[in-house]
Amino acid sequence: MSSSARLRTVLADALTEDGALTDPAWHDAAQAVPRELFLSSYFVRVPDSAPTSYRPVHQGEDGWLEGIYTDRTLITQLDGRVRPGDVTDDSVTGDPTSSSTLPSLVLRMWQQLDVDAGQRVLEVGTGTGYSTALGAHRLGDDRLTSIEYDPVVGRAAASALASAGYAPRLVVGDGLRGDPYAGPSTYDRLIATCSVRYVPLAWLHQVKPGGKILVTLSGWGYASGLTLLTVTGPGSATGRLLPGFTSFMIARPHDRPPRPALPLLPGEERPSLIDPAMIGTWTGSWVAQLAAPAAERMGAGAEQILWDVSTGSQARTGLGPDGGWTVVQRGPVRLWDRVETAIRLWQAAGEPHQEGFGITVSAAGQRVWIGSEDGTGWDLPM
Structure with a gap:
């Protein structure tokens, strides 16, 4: 058995043992398809790099084949044009635009x-x-x-x-x-x-x-x-x-429009009714995005930034001087007002994971809801 075939078998068996692979027909496919033919080279992230850098890994290098049969996503293109074979330096920066999913x-x-x-x-x-x-x-x-x-x-x-x-x-x-x-x-x-x-x-x-x-x-x-x-x-x-x-x-x-450097401008300040860290969680960020679909989210923990480049609206949060949290908002869309309302509705529903959400698509639009179709919901942007 070749090294590739052995690694394919090991990976397929491991995915079956983990419960990710339950259908024998798809196990056969995983065991048969040589992933290395689709990944003659790929990028790996350089640990602790800032800004994030990627190192190209080419066919024949130590660890190339083993990396392919590790259950991970491998980046194959940056910035819509840079492929691993284009890189002559040890590493390169950029935004991933194509990959082989885990x-x-x-x-x-x-x-x-x-x-x-x-x-x-x-x-x-x-x-x-x-x-x-x-x-x-x-x-x-x-x-x-x-x-x-x-x-x-x-x-x-x-x-x-x-x-x-x-x-x-x-x-x-x-x-x-x-x-x-x-x-x-x-x-x-x-x-x-x-x-x-x-x-x-x-x-x-x-x-x-x-x-x-x-x-x-x-x-x-x-x-x-x-x-x-x-x-x-x-x-x-x-x-x-x-x-x-x-x-x-x-x-x-469907990607966001390009934006200039973010200027943090003054606005109206008030206490925040929710912990901003809620929108840094997996489902909390999903709810916030439903509430403010045109806003890009940045930050972490109590310090969150929302910016709607189309209207110039901003919201930024932080710790309050006497406890709690504050938010500063500016622009025609009160982004944090919308997020607060959505998060509190989600909390009232018991903070379900995303499997508690559904979607209805019709000529009238596309609506995501919690629980049932007549429950709390938000329209998707179109």
Whole structure:
């Protein structure tokens, strides 16, 4: 047995023992697909670097193959253009824009999609092609179409898939618009390996009624939640957020607009009605993002900053001089007022994790709610 095959078996068995991999068919896929063909090089984060730096790891280097079969996400592109092979220095800074997601999450999502043999699947976000290869192995090349936004990433994925012996249908384009060559109700399932601020309407028409969409909802507050929707008709769906902690890079057309350096300007100060650290927790940040979807969140603990670049509205919190917390707000949108209201409603509902939230999509809009459809809710930006 080759080193690669041995490492694949070890990883697949470990994921099964951990409970991440429960379907024998997906275990077979994990054991069969050589992830190294999709990761001839990758970036690893340089510990304690500020700003965050990344070191390229190339094929043949010590630890290259072992790193590939560690259950972790491996960065493959920075700033939408820099790939590991482009770096001549020991390290480089930048924002990750493409990656190979940790295998346990990829396989868990394929299982959560609940896809059966014979069904047609649209994957949005080919990336390196590793997830696509797993899907093609399990379902067959003719049942899977994958769309990649970045043409350079798409070409590399196509080459890697061919090397691995898979030939699903590949498209380069804006996956948020769905398959440009497919008509309504073409697909039984849709799986997205990027996150979105709202569910693209094209998906709700290309997936058949009764079909499922698995996608991570996120936003400019950097909060995320994995969501499984059932299409109820053309342009409509309902679903729930799933347990766990799932995040993906946001689809580039949904990313926040560029902003200048943040000037902290004076505003109106008052006591805060909530502990600002609440919006630094996983679900607390999700609730805050629902309440103020156009705001970017920065800071930590009691010192939080919200900034809506579109209106110039700001909110910043801190410790009060006599205990408690204060907030300073300015601009036409009182961001902290909205966040406080949302957090207190969530607290009144018992502070459920995201699996306590659901979503309804219709011609009227997209609404996330707590508990039931007639419960507390917020509209997603569109």
